[in-house]
Amino acid sequence: MKFGGTNMGDAAAIRHSAYLSQRSSKEGVKVVVVVSAMAGVTNQLLGIAEAAEKGDIALANDQIAGLRTRHFTAAQDLGAAPDSGVVREIRELLETLRQAVYGVYLLRELTPRSRDLIVAFGERLSAPLMALGLSSLGARAHHLTGGQAGIVTDSHFGSARPLSTAAGRIRDRLSGLLDAGLTPVIAGFMGETEKGAITTLGRGGTDFSATIVGAALHADEVWAWKDVDGVMSADPRSVMGAQNIAQLSYGEVMELAYFGAKVLHPLAVTPLQEAGIPLRVKSAADPDFAGTLVTSEAQTDGQHPVKAVTAIRGVSIINVSGAGILGVPDVVADLFAALARENITLLMVSQSSSMSNVSLVILGSDEEHTLAALTPPMGGRHLQVDVQRGVAVLAIVGAGMRGTKGVSAKLFSALANADINILMISQGSSELNISVAIEGADVEHATRTVHSAFGLDAEPVADKPGTDTR
């Protein structure tokens, strides 16, 4: 079971999360708990690291003091005495954090490796709190860092991936605890290299930690508890009529997450695919509601080829042009190789048929890197590179689009009728997704328009349909 930042937000939320875990334990289920940092803490830690890099150690220390108060208060509210082991551990963790931050301040250098060390403190601090919450409900819990739980990763700091040896190590580290009747509580989001350096799995990475552990243990199911009903037809913060999707395939969820549905980490389902382990996304506020079941099967009903609409904001279009690339395939090959070396995510790519122009859609945060990667000559030629900022990518997702005619026509006419200009279009041959780049200012309006054009708005009903089908 994975509990995210909202479900770890304060002592009351942690107590409720512990209750949800215990509810299953009491039914005889062996539960492994994976937790995120308390809501907002990861962003705060990033701010602390950046303040230290800029030389503002006073601001960094003030923020660390704020973290101390928040975690001590939660520990106390969960029943820890001031001289208890958990309080001592939190104090020691915060002291190590302070030293790491001071190191960044002295060097005025924040490497990806030191950033990972610093941001992972959020999860290292919340795991003992969850263990406390479980103990207060009578469970025997034991908390571990990602590395202690066996999550060994490569050294791509900031977006690390588990090594093939991780599964065996996770089983070694956790089986004994489970056999002894303990509930392991693992700090999510983080792993460790073979040499013991702390890594992180990318933002939202606790979902991924949970599925890595679930797959390693051959779990019956992995449950991700959320502050929403499940995976919905759109972000309910943007679209009032968004409704829960009862069932999705791994592929559909990956497309949704890749194209901005923040509800799950884009790689979260990948560890589950091979063994076909189901993932349930469930509401902590309404635990008897079935939520979303994610399996290998894609259900299609003929009526709704599109199941969800999603969007990524803050992206840029990079236009690479000039006579230099006309009819020279080497140039394009060099261009993609340069981007791959920099680990840049390409959200959309399009090449004009004359081969004189390549357009790339990238995250705004990758812009600096991308421009630097494209500066040296490609295939011996200098390229002209222009940037269009403030763009958004809107995607429609659903396995039912495959072989269904008229889906793109409906998308384009809905956008045209709403007076929204399309900057770029892409549809993969898997036909699970069609994406368009539009002006960022249009994204809210476009999402609502497209959601309603595909008949995804929920009927306004008082009670939610469906009950737990476990």
Ligand SMILES: Nc1ncnc2c1ncn2[C@@H]1O[C@H](COP(=O)(O)OP(=O)(O)O)[C@@H](O)[C@H]1O
């Ligand atoms: N299609 C979607 N379905 C459900 N939630 C979505 C979707 N798109 C975006 N979200 C957002 O994702 C949030 C839940 O994800 P997140 O905050 O990462 O959860 P947690 O921290 O609990 O793991 C919701 O509050 C919601 O606003």
Ligand SMILES: N[C@@H](CC(=O)OP(=O)(O)O)C(=O)O
């Ligand atoms: N705390 C990390 C990892 C995570 O998964 O968080 P959450 O479950 O709150 O999205 C982050 O903010 O990215």
